[in-house]
Amino acid sequence: xAKIVAGIACSHVPAIGVAMDKGQTGxxxxxxxxxxxxxxxxxxxxLAPDVAIIVYNDHASAxxxxxxxxxxxxxxxxxxxxxxxxxxxxxPAVHGxxxxxxxxAESLILDEFDMTIANEMSVDHGLTVPLSVTCGQPSAWPFxxxxxxxxxxxxxxxxxxxxxxxxxxxARAVASFPQDLRVVIYGTxxxxxxxxxxxxxxxxxxxxxxxxxxxxxxxxxxxxxxxxEYMREAGSEGVEMVMWHVMRGALHENAAEIYRHYHVPxxxxxxxxxILENRSAA
Amino acid sequence: MTQTNDYEDIPGTYVYNSERGRIxxxxxxxxxxxxxxxxxxxxxxxxxxxxxxxxxxxxxxRTVLERDWLGMLKVGGNIYYTIKIAFCDxxxxxxxxxxxxxxxxxxxxxxxxxxxxxxxxxxxxxAAGAAEQTRAEEKK
Numbered sequence: 001x002a003k004i005v006a007g008i009a010c011s012h013v014p015a016i017g018v019a020m021d022k023g024q025t026g027x028x029x030x031x032x033x034x035x036x037x038x039x040x041x042x043x044x045x046x047l048a049p050d051v052a053i054i055v056y057n058d059h060a061s062a063x064x065x066x067x068x069x070x071x072x073x074x075x076x077x078x079x080x081x082x083x084x085x086x087x088x089x090x091x092p093a094v095h096g097x098x099x100x101x102x103x104x105a106e107s108l109i110l111d112e113f114d115m116t117i118a119n120e121m122s123v124d125h126g127l128t129v130p131l132s133v134t135c136g137q138p139s140a141w142p143f144x145x146x147x148x149x150x151x152x153x154x155x156x157x158x159x160x161x162x163x164x165x166x167x168x169x170x171a172r173a174v175a176s177f178p179q180d181l182r183v184v185i186y187g188t189x190x191x192x193x194x195x196x197x198x199x200x201x202x203x204x205x206x207x208x209x210x211x212x213x214x215x216x217x218x219x220x221x222x223x224x225x226x227x228x229e230y231m232r233e234a235g236s237e238g239v240e241m242v243m244w245h246v247m248r249g250a251l252h253e254n255a256a257e258i259y260r261h262y263h264v265p266x267x268x269x270x271x272x273x274x275i276l277e278n279r280s281a282a
Numbered sequence: 283m284t285q286t287n288d289y290e291d292i293p294g295t296y297v298y299n300s301e302r303g304r305i306x307x308x309x310x311x312x313x314x315x316x317x318x319x320x321x322x323x324x325x326x327x328x329x330x331x332x333x334x335x336x337x338x339x340x341x342x343x344r345t346v347l348e349r350d351w352l353g354m355l356k357v358g359g360n361i362y363y364t365i366k367i368a369f370c371d372x373x374x375x376x377x378x379x380x381x382x383x384x385x386x387x388x389x390x391x392x393x394x395x396x397x398x399x400x401x402x403x404x405x406x407x408x409a410a411g412a413a414e415q416t417r418a419e420e421k422k
Contacts, residue, residue, distance in 0.1 A: 015375065059362045064314040065307055085316050085366035153362055155299040194399075196361040197352070198294030200379035201390060203398025228289040232405050236295050265394040267376050 002100065002177035004170075004185055006047065007247040007255065008040070009215070009274040010130040012056060012188045015267035017089055017129040020137065033271060036261030037133050040273055043259065044134050050181040051097045051144045053104075053170065054127050055246040056188040057152045059084065061124035068154050069116035071166060073108070074123075074147035075101040082122035091128050091137075097144035100177055104146065107173035113166050123147055130188045133273065143184075150243050152189070160242045161223040167249020174250075187247025189240030191262075192233075193269035202235040203270050208262065211241065212274055216257045219248045237269075252278045293407045294383070296355040306358020312336040312346070313363035322370050352382045 016033070019025055025034040061082035063069070076096050081088040108115050127147055135142060148170075151157055158166075167185075174183055191211065194202040211234075214222050223245055230239040248255075259275040289297050296302065312333065315321045325332040333343055345353035346367060354364045368378045380390030383399075393399060 060310075060314055060360075060366070061317065065303065065310055065360075065363075083317050083319065085322070085369040087319070153298065153360065154303055155297050192398075194295070195365075195375060195379060196355055196382065197296050198383050199292070199399065199404055200294075200383045201394055201399040202401060202404060203394075204401045205397065207401075228287075228292075231289050231295065231297065232292050233401060236292075236297060264397055267374070268379050268394065268398075270398070 002051075002174045002179060002181040002183055003278075004174050004183045004250055005049065005278055006184045007251045007276040008044075008130070008134060008184060008186045009190075009244050009247060009272065009276070010133055010186060010188050011190055011266065011269060011271040011273070012126045012129040013266045013269045013271055014084075014125040014129065016271065017091075017125050017132055020132050021090055033263045033266055036263060037273060040134055040259055040261070040275060041136055043275060044184075045142070047182075047184070049143050049184040051100060051146060051183045052131075052186060053146045053148055053174075053183060053250075054130060054186040054188065055148045055150060055243045056126035056130070056186070057240060057243065058149050059124055059126055059153065062118075062121040063149070065154065068151055069149065070151045070158050071113060072116040072118055072149040073101060073105050074118045074121050074149075075105060076119055076121065079121060079123045079145070079147060081128060082124040084124050089125065089128055091132060092140050094123050094127065094131070094141060094145045094147070097146055099179075100144075100174075100181065100183075101146045103177050104170065104173045107176060108166070108169055111169045111172065113169050118147075121147070126188060130186050134186075148246070150246065152240050152242065156227055157239055157242050159223075159227070160225055160245045163242045163245040164219070164223045164249035167246040167251075170246070171250045185247045185250045187244035189243045190234070190238060191241065191270040191272045192235050192238045194235030195237050195268055197236070199235075201268055202238075203264055204234050204238075205262075205264065205270065207233045207238075208270050208272065212260060212262065212272065215244070215248055215274065215276065216255065219245075222248075248276070251276055254279055291407045293404060298360045302358045302360070304358075306360060308337045309342045309346070309354065309358055310360050310363035312338065313359075313366045316366040316370055326370060351378050352384075355382075
């Protein structure tokens with residue numbers, strides 16, 4: 001049987017990927033951020049999962065405004081790296097896990113989550129930056145990846161509560177997959193940031209800290225945060241944090257925080273990395 | 283708009299809602315076309331001629347040609363799309379963020395290094411003066 005062993009919350013700032021691709025991680029600006037990633041890489045290498053479900057949003061790369069899926073799952077064998085307007089990132093192509101992905105698609109739809117299914121799609125920094133952050137720069141990614149996209153570009157994104165319930169349904173779906181697989185789930189994006197308008201650059205450390213604390217203390221309370229509260233308190237793009245609830249919902253209620261890193265700034269953003277582990281067989 | 287949304291009182295913020303989705307579609311789809319290297323080249327070679335392929339309003343066209351980043355948001359531009367024009371120009375997200383907030387690049391970068399723009403006094407339009415915000419809190 002497949003099982004979810006851990007969750008990773010990770011910001012997906014494009015500049016973090018650029019810093020890695022250009023070999024700038026040791027500069028005075030980037031060093032404090034990257035130093036905090038090292039323990040997570042060690043932990044993940046040791047855990048050696050078979051598959052990662054990466055919950056992220058596409059940023060006008062694979063999908064445009066032509067068709068806007070609220071929740072989408074990629075079922076392909078291989079996902080090329082998108083050209084987002086400055087050439088594709090020089091990172092390995094992402095390999096999928098079609099049988100688990102199709103099982104998830106079927107299970108989720110029958111569990112009343114009406115997923116869009118993508119047989120062909122490229123993946124952008126929303127997915128590849130968290131991979132780079134947690135795996136470094138290998139010549140091939142060390143596990144299979146199932147992309148799960150959430151719309152946060154066209155208002156409104158799905159609510160935090162809905163995302164949490166999707167996570168719970170993902171946990172049920174993974175548990176009913178017959179093959180023995182160890183799965184991790186990433187919730188990406190955030191934390192506080194605003195990329196647009198006169199208010200660009202907004203950061204709210206207090207909000208972010210409380211959010212990180214409550215991922216273990218009281219995750220359900222976090223699902224009640226409204227979109228307006230995210231935008232007002234954590235910046236217009238801070239609403240990306242709804243994607244973390246998919247990850248959190250997929251873990252056990254008593255999942256434990258085993259690592260946290262928080263740094264301001266990564267370009268315009270408060271960047272965080274948190275690892276949560278499932279503890280019991282609950 | 284027929285519907286009042288409770289995020290409208292957040293200052294300096296252009297939520298990409300249904301109204302902007304409607305008026306901004308062509309502008310953003312032009313930006314989307316810049317994901318292709320051959321289109322980036324065609325745009326840079328002759329911006330006006332390239333823009334003729336898209337049904338932009340005169341004001342949308344002006345904001346693109348003049349790189350009026352804030353103006354683009356006001357005519358339905360979505361930042362994840364309009365940023366592709368900036369990438370064509372070799373600018374970064376932080377460069378554009380500085381320009382939208384109306385401060386020199388260095389000032390903006392310094393603000394971010396110091397922990398970013400504080401939410402204090404920046405939560406409500408009517409409370410751009412933080413004092414008013416405090417008064418509202420006290421009334422509760």
